[in-house]
Amino acid sequence: MYMRFTDNLFGSNTSHSKNTGCNSNKDYKRMSFNGPKGGNGGRCNKRKALRASNFWMFGTVVFLAIAVLLTGCSGGSKDPSNSGGSKDTEKIIKIGMVGPLTGDYATYGQSVRNGVQTAIDEINEKGGVNGLTLQLVAEDSKGDSTEAANAIQKLIDQDKVTAIVGAVLSGETATVAPIAQDSGVLMITPSSTAPGLADTGDYIFRNVITDDVQARQMAEYAVSELGLEKFAVLYANNDYGVALKDNFTAKAEELGATIVAVESYLDRDEDFRAQLTKIGDKAEALYIGGYYTEASKIAQQAKRQGIEARLLGADGFYSGKFVELGGDAVEGALFTAGFYSGDTSEDIQSFVSNYKQMYEEEPDMFAANAYDTMKIVAQALEKSGNDRDALKAEMAAVKDYPGVTGKTSFAANGEALKEVIILKVENGRFSRAR
Amino acid sequence: MLQQVVNGLTLGSTYALIALGYTMVYGVLRLINFAHGEVYMIGAFTGLMASQIPGLPFPAALLIAMAGAAVVGVAIERIAYRPLRKAPRLAALISAIGMSIFLRNLTLAVMGPQTRAFPVPFEVRHFSIGRLRINSFDVLILVTSVGLMIGLHFLVQKAKIGKAMRATAQDMETASLMGIDVNRVIAFTFAVGSALAAAAGVLIGMNFNAVEPSMGMMPGLKGFVAAVLGGVGSIPGAMIGGILLGMAEVMGVALLRSEWRDAIAFGILALVLLIKPSGIFGGNLQEKV
Numbered sequence: 001m002y003m004r005f006t007d008n009l010f011g012s013n014t015s016h017s018k019n020t021g022c023n024s025n026k027d028y029k030r031m032s033f034n035g036p037k038g039g040n041g042g043r044c045n046k047r048k049a050l051r052a053s054n055f056w057m058f059g060t061v062v063f064l065a066i067a068v069l070l071t072g073c074s075g076g077s078k079d080p081s082n083s084g085g086s087k088d089t090e091k092i093i094k095i096g097m098v099g100p101l102t103g104d105y106a107t108y109g110q111s112v113r114n115g116v117q118t119a120i121d122e123i124n125e126k127g128g129v130n131g132l133t134l135q136l137v138a139e140d141s142k143g144d145s146t147e148a149a150n151a152i153q154k155l156i157d158q159d160k161v162t163a164i165v166g167a168v169l170s171g172e173t174a175t176v177a178p179i180a181q182d183s184g185v186l187m188i189t190p191s192s193t194a195p196g197l198a199d200t201g202d203y204i205f206r207n208v209i210t211d212d213v214q215a216r217q218m219a220e221y222a223v224s225e226l227g228l229e230k231f232a233v234l235y236a237n238n239d240y241g242v243a244l245k246d247n248f249t250a251k252a253e254e255l256g257a258t259i260v261a262v263e264s265y266l267d268r269d270e271d272f273r274a275q276l277t278k279i280g281d282k283a284e285a286l287y288i289g290g291y292y293t294e295a296s297k298i299a300q301q302a303k304r305q306g307i308e309a310r311l312l313g314a315d316g317f318y319s320g321k322f323v324e325l326g327g328d329a330v331e332g333a334l335f336t337a338g339f340y341s342g343d344t345s346e347d348i349q350s351f352v353s354n355y356k357q358m359y360e361e362e363p364d365m366f367a368a369n370a371y372d373t374m375k376i377v378a379q380a381l382e383k384s385g386n387d388r389d390a391l392k393a394e395m396a397a398v399k400d401y402p403g404v405t406g407k408t409s410f411a412a413n414g415e416a417l418k419e420v421i422i423l424k425v426e427n428g429r430f431s432r433a434r
Numbered sequence: 435m436l437q438q439v440v441n442g443l444t445l446g447s448t449y450a451l452i453a454l455g456y457t458m459v460y461g462v463l464r465l466i467n468f469a470h471g472e473v474y475m476i477g478a479f480t481g482l483m484a485s486q487i488p489g490l491p492f493p494a495a496l497l498i499a500m501a502g503a504a505v506v507g508v509a510i511e512r513i514a515y516r517p518l519r520k521a522p523r524l525a526a527l528i529s530a531i532g533m534s535i536f537l538r539n540l541t542l543a544v545m546g547p548q549t550r551a552f553p554v555p556f557e558v559r560h561f562s563i564g565r566l567r568i569n570s571f572d573v574l575i576l577v578t579s580v581g582l583m584i585g586l587h588f589l590v591q592k593a594k595i596g597k598a599m600r601a602t603a604q605d606m607e608t609a610s611l612m613g614i615d616v617n618r619v620i621a622f623t624f625a626v627g628s629a630l631a632a633a634a635g636v637l638i639g640m641n642f643n644a645v646e647p648s649m650g651m652m653p654g655l656k657g658f659v660a661a662v663l664g665g666v667g668s669i670p671g672a673m674i675g676g677i678l679l680g681m682a683e684v685m686g687v688a689l690l691r692s693e694w695r696d697a698i699a700f701g702i703l704a705l706v707l708l709i710k711p712s713g714i715f716g717g718n719l720q721e722k723v
Binding site: 102103104106107110237263264265266268269270271273274275277278293296297300301304305306321324325326327 | 643646651
């Protein structure tokens with residue numbers, strides 16, 4: 001387990017280079033701490049009374065050392081390759097990535113980082129982009145918009161990346177997109193789905209199905225193809241959930257269905273029984289606008305309350321964890337998605353097996369979108385060379401790129417046009433319903 | 435509506451279990467142990483790992499979780515609070531917050547960020563009384579938390595160590611002059627409070643089938659609100675405060691809008707602090723503060 005974590009956090013570095021980097025950091029920290037205070041031992045002889053405070057200083061040093069070990073290394077994923085490649089920087093194209101690699105949203109950021117890394121490894125194995133090697137510089141935003149802004153500034157000014165894949169969360173992307181736009185650096189988010197993000201400017205792209213498109217397609221499928229008429233909506237009170245709720249209810253009502261109840265919850269809530277009791281058995285189907293962590297709990301609590309409404313949702317459901325956590329309560333649930341790892345096509349299967357080999361888990365939609373995004377950027381780079389402006393023009397011209405998430409083109413505003421598929425939970429597995 | 439009362443009672447009794455830890459520690463040390471939510475989380479993880487041992491019955495897993503969390507709680511006290519006992523209270527508070535962040539990120543580093551499922555160790559049964567539906571979890575949560583609270587009551591009121599705890603809470607220096615080993619009493623308080631939090635963590639983790647490193651944050655805060663509501667330092671106060679808070683939240687969703695849930699919880703905190711800062715049962719501590 002621990003090994004897997006280090007693999008995830010530190011990317012593909014060998015553990016050796018990682019350790020030396022951190023040990024030297026730690027030593028440096030320790031010296032700089034003791035140094036100015038006269039670390040030659042003179043101080044220790046002064047008074048016994050200082051011992052307690054020395055214990056605390058020791059504690060602080062240990063704490064700092066651990067902090068450096070943890071933070072220094074996650075940022076350090078680039079160090080070894082930096083020093084290795086310093087003499088021939090000409091032969092390297094740096095790609096930046098920003099997203100939550102630690103903290104509450106780490107699972108999304110790590111998936112994106114792993115997806116990009118998988119694509120880069122495949123590209124480099126085949127000789128890189130016009131003979132140039134791609135190199136990933138991944139920065140941790142901790143899910144915090146301010147941290148994301150600092151990270152992107154660093155990527156642009158210090159690392160001088162050619163393009164940035166990110167940010168991951170919609171809030172982060174909204175904050176950092178104007179910075180990338182002003183600096184004239186291509187930024188493409190593989191996961192932020194809030195409406196309007198790609199409109200920030202001509203350097204900003206998005207390669208993911210937006211919330212409004214998904215919700216409308218699900219409403220249409222549920223009403224027209226499943227023949228359902230009475231819906232309840234339970235949504236997460238955040239950008240994602242609100243966009244899903246608004247568009248689902250609008251489209252469903254437009255098609256003549258009734259919305260019998262609309263309830264909300266907050267991110268990381270665990271107890272949904274009050275809302276579910278309120279919804280009761282009034283609806284034929286329950287549309288959940290939120291992520292699998294909450295949706296699986298909602299499903300279980302609904303089942304225990306005897307609510308038999310059909311579960312509908314969006315790509316936030318798409319994770320093996322949804323079935324693992326939800327068990328038989330999520331059986332039959334339907335949701336929209338942009339990627340299906342069970343697809344039998346050769347591209348998808350080779351991506352899935354490469355990814356699994358590296359990270360010991362199935363790629364989720366974040367990883368798949370990130371992988372496709374990196375491949376699309378690489379394809380554009382092949383035509384544009386290592387040039388930020390030419391790259392932007394080539395990106396805008398991408399048409400029907402055949403990736404693992406289906407065919408991708410970009411609209412004039414940088415928004416990806418992708419197909420929406422509908423998946424179903426059947427016998428504890430995902431299968432394609434449409 | 436009766437269904438909502440059951441929802442509120444089960445939610446509230448878990449808040450009460452968490453609030454007890456805050457209140458007991460505050461009682462003896464005048465310190466808000468902000469790492470308490472993390473103890474709850476570590477308890478849930480320990481319970482999860484224990485319940486994966488084949489053949490181990492659930493009560494044993496629960497006890498292992500409580501024991502594990504008790505050890506963690508005592509360690510926190512030893513490492514982060516005891517050296518600061520004579521320091522200004524702010525230092526201990528900052529140390530508590532640091533401990534909380536440290537433990538959460540340590541768990542994140544060791545266990546990974548993913549939510550884990552908690553295997554249900556028994557068959558879930560449903561009971562219907564009219565339109566009211568109760569399941570095994572509701573019963574388990576209520577029985578366990580009420581049982582633990584009764585046990586705690588006897589421990590504090592009747593046992594010798596409980597008497598020592600109350601003496602320490604009244605005046606630490608005098609208590610130590612009377613021959614009470616204050617350090618031992620404080621460690622014991624942390625152990626009991628942490629064990630209760632672990633029980634809540636296991637119950638919640640199993641009921642909602644999810645255990646993850648940041649799960650302690652919200653329940654930790656809510657437990658704190660419940661403790662303040664009942665009167666920090668008062669054990670019956672924490673129990674009543676927890677139940678009241680759970681009921682208020684559920685009724686807020688049932689009668690108002692679901693967005694209001696946390697606004698109600700923390701609105702209560704603000705109101706209590708404004709109107710009766712000592713909480714419902716908190717009067718007897720005034721002279722110390």
